[in-house]
Amino acid sequence: MNNKVPNNRAWLLVLPMLILVAFSAVIPLMTVVNYSVQDVLGPNARFFTGTEWFESILNNDGLRAAFFRQISFSLIILAIQIPLGIGIALIMPKRGWQASAVLILITLPLLIPWNVVGSIWQIFTRGDIGLMGWSLRELGINYNITRNAVDAWATIILMDVWHWTPLVAMLCYSGLRSIPEAYYQAARIDRASKWAVFRYIQLPKLTNVLVIAVLLRFMHSFMIYAEPFVLTGGGPGSSTTFLSQSLATMAIGQQDLGPSAAFSLIYFLVILLVSWVFYTTIMNMQKDKSPQGGA
């Protein structure tokens, strides 16, 4: 028996939330959608273009190259920063003043603004006055980020590792601290090796923070802009031109609003898709494979 009186007015309670979401996400996004399907020539001159901009973006060789560059960059820094961050977290002191001191030291790079990071490294790598650039040159290594694409790439990766590994390390550190002492004690009783302790206790307990770390670092690195822009300006050639720089050039430099709107949407969807696929995969891995209730 259902003796409830249907009353749809309750939906009104959702309204404030709806308005909030509209202003924070839907409306700004819709303006982009609006531009992406029109050719805007002036305040009163606009033509509907359908999927034309999307097609041209997808067929643009320069953008494709930037896209693959972007993917490689994100994969490389994840492959370095995640293991390195875990490693640092594992060797960080666990208590006492040393723990606080190390925490502060490690956090410092995170507090530096993107532009400044770019400038610091720009100076740091200069052959004449930069400590690193000068030292490498003195060692006989022909290091020049404005001429050599490999040098430029290596430097950007090094810069990102320096700037963002602390975030991974701190997340892992907090994850490690939350493991009860009894786990380590039980592992000793079970005669587990150090590797087994890491593999079966620490790593599983870190899964949740690592999911966050990987997602944050992926999204961050996939949108990287200011640091390489200041350091290399996208060069030499276009060897370090990443997606957001291409977008900025297109939207602000060339005022191609239609194509850049289409580009933005595709960019956004790619990040969304990758994050979603990653998240669902990890969460599924934790599920029990055998049927519930046992076999």
Place this chain on the structure above:
Amino acid sequence: MAEITLKGLAHSYEKAPSGAADYAIRQMNHVWHQGGAYALLGPSGCGKSTLLNIISGLLEPSEGDVLFDGHRVNELPPEERNIAQVFQFPVIYDTMTVFDNLAFPLRNMNTPEYRVKPKVLEVADILELTPLLKRKAKNLTADEKQKVSMGRGLVRDDVTAILFDEPLTVIDPQLKWKLRRKLKEIHERFNITMIYVTHDQLEASTFADKIAVMYEGQVVQFGTPRELFERPAHTFVGYFIGSPGMNFMAVEHTDGQVMFGAQPLPVSEKLKIAVANARSSDVSAPNIKLGIRPEFISITNTPDSHSMPVQVISVQDLGTYSLLTFKLNEQTFKARLPEGHPPLKETAFARFDDAKVALYIDEYLVEAGHE
């Protein structure tokens, strides 16, 4: 096989302990015999878990020796001690299946897989974990997880003692009983020394043959549940064991009488002499007490030669018996009344069973009134 001996053992978490208060464990000598089922009973913070961790090797004692079969093992890490320990909260390896969890200690010892499997199946069978073997340990209930924790101790053939650190804390009451019986069964089946830490006297007495009662870092009595009840060696044991605990009276000997404040106590001649001869370490304020369990106080509405008038405060019906609270010399006492006891007047008469009155000097039992 292992007989675990603690010799002059003391432990402090301070680097430079300055007084008795800095010690979690104070000078202790104790022997746990091979194959016994023991309980270590005491209130929170009395040093039970510290003692357990010292035996298993997770902690190194600051003073004294731990001997396994006469060999000093102080410096041996837990990995080399042939001991298993089950913790208060179940420790399981989340990402592994139940089977892999149970096989883990064996695989760590490089046991060949053809020997791992039968052993794991055997232990799973005893603990009734067989249907769960393929499940991920993460998704088990608390009691199943705790069984897996125990199982990891049982799979190893080299284990001669299992230490339990309040293992049933997180388990539902009815399952508690079942698991405790399981433990008992395991104890009978394997010839393993088991030491079971708990603060629950019922848990201790149903599991153990002998109970060590700990108080302020010391084992104050080691005996069967019956001994602990009938002859508590320390006032703390009297107070802690039994529900409710023992009643204590600070007494002195004046004019050939044992006086509890202004109230002369009708006790046996033997006890009178004992109290008269009692010498407490503190002469100015002698610490001499008599103890009587609530079970051994009889209450009537009419006086007799051996009874004292008491003021009845309340009677609480607890089903099979009633619990009487009364006042004697301004101190509150508890007594057990048998079922169907006649209603009491405001002033009733209490009589202590002579043979059951115990004498404590400086908190330790000196002469129980019987014989």
